[in-house]
Amino acid sequence: MEPIIQIENVHKHFKGEVHALRGVSLAIGKGEVVVIVGPSGSGKSTLLRCINRLEECDSGRIVVDNIPLAGAENINAVRREVGMVFQSFNLFAHLTALENLTLAQRVVRKRPPKDAEQIAIQLLEKVGIPDKAHSYPAQLSGGQQQRVAIARALAMNPKIMLFDEPTSALDPEMIKEVLDVMLALAKEGMTMVVVSHEMGFSRAAANRVIFMDEGVIVEEGKPDQIFNRPTQERTRLFLSKVLHH
Amino acid sequence: MNEQTSMTLGPFTIKREAFVVVLVILFSLAVAAILFTAGLDASNPIIQRSTTVESTHASCDQPGEMPCWITVPASPYASVQIVSALLLIPLGLWLGWASREGTGVRVFLSLFVVSLQFCITRAVFELLEERRLDHIYHDVTIVGPDNVLEAEKVFTSASAMAFVMLSILALIILVLVHLTNRPSRTSSAPAARLDVWWWLLAAIFWGVTLTISIQPDPYGRIMRFVADGIIVTIIVTFVSFVLTLMVGMFGGLGRLSHNRLIAGLTSLYVEVIRGIPLLVQLMWWYFAFPAAVQNLGRALQIEALMRYQANPVAMAIIGLVICYAAYMTEIYRAGIQSIPTGQMEAARSLGMNYFQSMRYIILPQAIRVILPPVGNEFIALLKDSSLVSVVAVIDLSRRGREFASSQFIPIETWMMVAVLYLIMTLLSARVVSWIEHQTKFER
Numbered sequence: 309m310e311p312i313i314q315i316e317n318v319h320k321h322f323k324g325e326v327h328a329l330r331g332v333s334l335a336i337g338k339g340e341v342v343v344i345v346g347p348s349g350s351g352k353s354t355l356l357r358c359i360n361r362l363e364e365c366d367s368g369r370i371v372v373d374n375i376p377l378a379g380a381e382n383i384n385a386v387r388r389e390v391g392m393v394f395q396s397f398n399l400f401a402h403l404t405a406l407e408n409l410t411l412a413q414r415v416v417r418k419r420p421p422k423d424a425e426q427i428a429i430q431l432l433e434k435v436g437i438p439d440k441a442h443s444y445p446a447q448l449s450g451g452q453q454q455r456v457a458i459a460r461a462l463a464m465n466p467k468i469m470l471f472d473e474p475t476s477a478l479d480p481e482m483i484k485e486v487l488d489v490m491l492a493l494a495k496e497g498m499t500m501v502v503v504s505h506e507m508g509f510s511r512a513a514a515n516r517v518i519f520m521d522e523g524v525i526v527e528e529g530k531p532d533q534i535f536n537r538p539t540q541e542r543t544r545l546f547l548s549k550v551l552h553h
Numbered sequence: 554m555n556e557q558t559s560m561t562l563g564p565f566t567i568k569r570e571a572f573v574v575v576l577v578i579l580f581s582l583a584v585a586a587i588l589f590t591a592g593l594d595a596s597n598p599i600i601q602r603s604t605t606v607e608s609t610h611a612s613c614d615q616p617g618e619m620p621c622w623i624t625v626p627a628s629p630y631a632s633v634q635i636v637s638a639l640l641l642i643p644l645g646l647w648l649g650w651a652s653r654e655g656t657g658v659r660v661f662l663s664l665f666v667v668s669l670q671f672c673i674t675r676a677v678f679e680l681l682e683e684r685r686l687d688h689i690y691h692d693v694t695i696v697g698p699d700n701v702l703e704a705e706k707v708f709t710s711a712s713a714m715a716f717v718m719l720s721i722l723a724l725i726i727l728v729l730v731h732l733t734n735r736p737s738r739t740s741s742a743p744a745a746r747l748d749v750w751w752w753l754l755a756a757i758f759w760g761v762t763l764t765i766s767i768q769p770d771p772y773g774r775i776m777r778f779v780a781d782g783i784i785v786t787i788i789v790t791f792v793s794f795v796l797t798l799m800v801g802m803f804g805g806l807g808r809l810s811h812n813r814l815i816a817g818l819t820s821l822y823v824e825v826i827r828g829i830p831l832l833v834q835l836m837w838w839y840f841a842f843p844a845a846v847q848n849l850g851r852a853l854q855i856e857a858l859m860r861y862q863a864n865p866v867a868m869a870i871i872g873l874v875i876c877y878a879a880y881m882t883e884i885y886r887a888g889i890q891s892i893p894t895g896q897m898e899a900a901r902s903l904g905m906n907y908f909q910s911m912r913y914i915i916l917p918q919a920i921r922v923i924l925p926p927v928g929n930e931f932i933a934l935l936k937d938s939s940l941v942s943v944v945a946v947i948d949l950s951r952r953g954r955e956f957a958s959s960q961f962i963p964i965e966t967w968m969m970v971a972v973l974y975l976i977m978t979l980l981s982a983r984v985v986s987w988i989e990h991q992t993k994f995e996r
Contacts, residue, residue: 384906387903388904392902394899396895398895400918412904415909
């Protein structure tokens, strides 16, 4: 499989003290769904944020869709191809759901407002909340907000979707509605990098699960292998805490 | 059916747009009624009344030259007042009290229609009276100081002014009733009723208007004297404020800049300017700055700079803007910092660049946060604009000082000036809170 994201020996320090990533290398193929798990502070979110350069890595090389993330002029080109979904949704609070979806299409993709709106409505239907088009984020539940956030990222027609713990800020009963949307997306062949501890989603959708700890990739493999027969002690220890609580 | 777009006037339920139209029609009807009754013959026995004005004029003592007293034919004023009162007071009370609005609105509507009647009748008639009296006195040819006529004229124009002021008030309130009760664009919840503090403003405005029309001397005279000062105050305040908003925005962005030089320079600006009293800064700009330019001109032998003369208004505006923009910079900075970083990240992750993210995401949200302190600044600026009176700008305070010192009536003058400032600040405060209400996007 031809890789769409290539990460080579990436290091990242925060304020010169915390060594968040210690030489991470990873290649992700087109259409692949990769789930990253690991304890908090293991660098999984940092790695994800490095992919669309919300964080700048100190050394190493990241190439996304054949665009190296080095020059500043490339960043916006890369970001257009990479959609990102945040743990805290980060919907634009002053815009309605529909406006959240159309704004970047108009401003960045330069689509005519009518086309942008049509795309937005289709996407809201896809995530199951066309009736909330004119609601403000504060009027939506967490699950609905996250689905709007996914639709907002999709509206830019990204080739890659990054999910940074998309369900960890949600009430249990809302997790499913978000995972369903993600699952459907995975089935359509979207390239996805997901930081999440949702085992059900990983088993159903992931081609690969990566376990990270202390800034390095400890182990990777098929979901079944990582969850049931981990080879590393650290993975086993972590999974035992996550799976049996 | 739609609660927010309709309003009751008497037994009628009308759209708010229509409500304004109805009141305008009532206005016109009132004027028409008065004009019609004005046409009644003054010699009509029912309304005929004779007024005798005894002239205090010295020349009256010489018999044969001219009459010692002038008989002024009866004014139709009283009767028309009665006619229009009979027509409009019951109508006003009925329309007001029969409405299904809140008590405040009902009281307001009643008082409003009744005082419209009072003001229109009085103003229209006094204008007619003025012409009539002019005509009479013209025939008689009074020699020497014509005190009687002058007193009448002062009275007349003061009332006309009161009429204009009340009309402005009525218009403002109507527009606001209309606007504040419009259904909120953002939610289906019924829009809030008219902000109660409007009544304070209305009451004070009312008080001033009545004072002017009841006691045109000296209040009407003060009002006419300081009117151009009010305009200067408003212009200086508005121009300074708009410039302050713009300079402050760049200052705020500058303080948050990752570029150390820009951040350092803006911080230095804020720290220095905040530490110098505004009055001293205004003095500097008006007295020191032009002198400095002239010195520079002399040093460089540039004729134009040597003859440089400062424009007081321009210098006052520069002084106000530079001082207030320093405070505004801090307000903008705080507002931008109050927006969660996730908003910027989300915008950037969608491919927007820094300026697009600021323009579409951060600033629109920050502006809602900073509206209350910005409104505060506006009111403070309005009041501090009185300081420009010491640097040769003929604003409201300056005109007040001129009048008080030339007429020797400090109590009335300064009372009037204070109340005029109060009206302007109260109005600004209401407008600010109305804008705040309009820009809310979540409840």
